[in-house]
Amino acid sequence: MDRNGGRSPSGSPELRTTLLAAGHRCTPQREAVHEVLCEMRNHPTAEEIFRAVRSRMPAISLATVYNALESFESAGVCLKLTQGDGAARYDSRTDDHHHVQCVDCNRMFDVAGPPLAQWLASIDPRGEFELLGGRLVLEGRCPNCRRNA
Amino acid sequence: MDRNGGRSPSGSPELRTTLLAAGHRCTPQREAVHEVLCEMRNHPTAEEIFRAVRSRMPAISLATVYNALESFESAGVCLKLTQGDGAARYDSRTDDHHHVQCVDCNRMFDVAGPPLAQWLASIDPRGEFELLGGRLVLEGRCPNCRRNA
DNA sequence: TTAGATGCAAACTATTTGCGCAATT
DNA sequence: AATTGCGCAAATAGTTTGCATCTAA
Numbered sequence: 001m002d003r004n005g006g007r008s009p010s011g012s013p014e015l016r017t018t019l020l021a022a023g024h025r026c027t028p029q030r031e032a033v034h035e036v037l038c039e040m041r042n043h044p045t046a047e048e049i050f051r052a053v054r055s056r057m058p059a060i061s062l063a064t065v066y067n068a069l070e071s072f073e074s075a076g077v078c079l080k081l082t083q084g085d086g087a088a089r090y091d092s093r094t095d096d097h098h099h100v101q102c103v104d105c106n107r108m109f110d111v112a113g114p115p116l117a118q119w120l121a122s123i124d125p126r127g128e129f130e131l132l133g134g135r136l137v138l139e140g141r142c143p144n145c146r147r148n149a
Numbered sequence: 150m151d152r153n154g155g156r157s158p159s160g161s162p163e164l165r166t167t168l169l170a171a172g173h174r175c176t177p178q179r180e181a182v183h184e185v186l187c188e189m190r191n192h193p194t195a196e197e198i199f200r201a202v203r204s205r206m207p208a209i210s211l212a213t214v215y216n217a218l219e220s221f222e223s224a225g226v227c228l229k230l231t232q233g234d235g236a237a238r239y240d241s242r243t244d245d246h247h248h249v250q251c252v253d254c255n256r257m258f259d260v261a262g263p264p265l266a267q268w269l270a271s272i273d274p275r276g277e278f279e280l281l282g283g284r285l286v287l288e289g290r291c292p293n294c295r296r297n298a
Numbered sequence: 299t300t301a302g303a304t305g306c307a308a309a310c311t312a313t314t315t316g317c318g319c320a321a322t323t
Numbered sequence: 324a325a326t327t328g329c330g331c332a333a334a335t336a337g338t339t340t341g342c343a344t345c346t347a348a
Contacts, residue, residue, distance in 0.1 A: 025302060025347055046337080061305045066338065068303095082233035087337060100278050113272035123262035123287065129249050130290040138272065138283035146279055174322055174327060195312080210330045215313065220328095236312060 015077065022075035032057045033068040037078060038092045043099070043108040045087040081108065083137050100138045104145035111138070164226065171224035181206045182217040186227060187241045192248070192257040194236040230257065232286050249287045253294035260287070 015034050016026040024030075036053045037044070044052070050065045069090055072078040079091040083101050089108050091099075096115035101108045116136055124131060141149065164183050165175040173179075185202045186193070193201070199214045218239055221227040228240040232250045238257050240248075245264035250257045265285055273280060290298065 020348085023302095027303060027347070029304075059305075063306080063339075064304055071303095080233060082231065084229060084231035084237055088233060098272060100273070100280065102278075103281060109278070111273045111278060112275070114268075119263075119268060120287075123247060123285075124249070124260045124289075125262070128292050129251075129258070129260060129287075130295055131249065132252060132288045132290065134285065134287035136272075136283065136285055138269075138278075139281045140273075141279040141281065143277050169323085176322070176328065178329070208330075212314080212331080213329060216328070 018075050018077055019071060022071070024071040024075060029057065029060050029064050030068045030071065032060070033065055034072065034077070034092075037069075037072075037090060041092075043081060043089040043091050045089055047087065049090065079135065081135060081137055083108075083139075098136045098138065100140040100142070102142040102145055103139050104141055104149070107142065108137075109142055167224050167226055168220060171220070173220040173224060178206065178209050178213050179217045179220065181209070182214055183221065183226070183241075186218075186221075186239060190241075192230060192238040192240050194238055196236065198239065228284065230284060230286055232257075232288075247285045247287065249289040249291070251291040251294055252288050253290055253298070256291065257286075258291055 015031060019026045019030065032053050033049060036049055036056075040049070040052060046062070046066055046069060049069070050060070050062045053065065054060055069078065069080070072090075073080050076094060077092075079094055081089045081091055081099055083089075086106070093110070096117050098111045098113050098116070099108050100111045116134065120131055120134075164180060168175045168179065181202050182198060185198055185205075189198070189201060195211070195214055195218060198218070199209070199211045202214065203209055218227065218229070221239075222229050225243060226241075228243055230238045230240055230248055232238075235255065242259070245266050247260045247262050247265070248257050249260045265283065269280055269283075
């Protein structure tokens with residue numbers, strides 16, 4: 001079983017190992033970004049991560065945060081979630097799960113359901129495409145906003 | 150059966166009726182955008198639609214195209230497809246179907262498979278969220294790019 | 299040692315907005 | 324007649340890039 005919610009432990013030597021294996025470097029900035037990302041479980045935007053990490057590393061730049069997140073994504077350390085409107089969101093959970101973005105408050109939530117991998121098998125039955133992945137990001141209304149609607 | 154591929158007929162009074170019902174106006178510009186969108190079956194971006202519609206209506210502006218597409222989407226006349234990188238793409242097919250965006254050529258393709266509606270039933274089994282919709286946009290490699298890879 | 303990362307600022311892309319005029323209902 | 328949309332240009336948001344310097348491997 002997954003005793004860690006799909007998250008790689010923060011501040012661990014694992015980040016370094018994984019980044020190196022993917023051909024990236026592990027810098028203090030990246031460690032800081034990773035720690036912050038693992039602490040924030042609300043699917044933060046790059047900007048939000050930037051603000052949070054700047055409080056412990058004031059000299060870091062937004063470009064470096066984007067750079068770090070890109071290296072994480074390419075190393076499989078985090079997920080980049082995109083929904084039409086606004087900014088991309090990042091998730092340190094890398095296991096197969098789904099998301100709902102609330103149409104009212106715009107926040108993004110994890111949602112339970114069968115993994116996408118299970119569905120992918122029934123997509124493109126003729127095998128025309130080499131399917132590499134994809135995330136299911138749904139629209140909906142979160143419990144809180146439903147109450148206030 | 151769906152003899153029209155999920156597309157509303159172009160240049161028809163249906164567009165007018167549907168827009169009016171949704172509280173929008175039907176202008177010559179919107180009719181032109183709709184016609185072009187129905188002819189382009191390659192999931193064009195707003196920019197591409199703009200260029201195509203400008204050839205028959207040179208004075209139209211990009212902002213008007215965005216405006217038209219937004220009114221179409223809100224009236225259920227077209228779908229707005231978003232994938233993390235780059236521009237949103239528009240589809241005059243509004244029936245439940247899926248898309249793959251090629252990681253090499255960036256074009257977007259229709260792909261066969263069970264409708265999302267069928268899957269939605271198994272998402273969020275506790276009914277915490279009021280699920281309103283969502284589109285499945287997958288990443289993959291298209292037949293043409295596979296051949297040249 | 300050296301390829302890759304950093305910080306800064308500027309560039310870029312996609313999209314939205316304010317405004318005065320025109321066209322639709 | 325009144326409201327909404329149009330075209331234009333400027334503004335915005337999010338993200339990327341160029342460049343000189345620095346640093347992890």
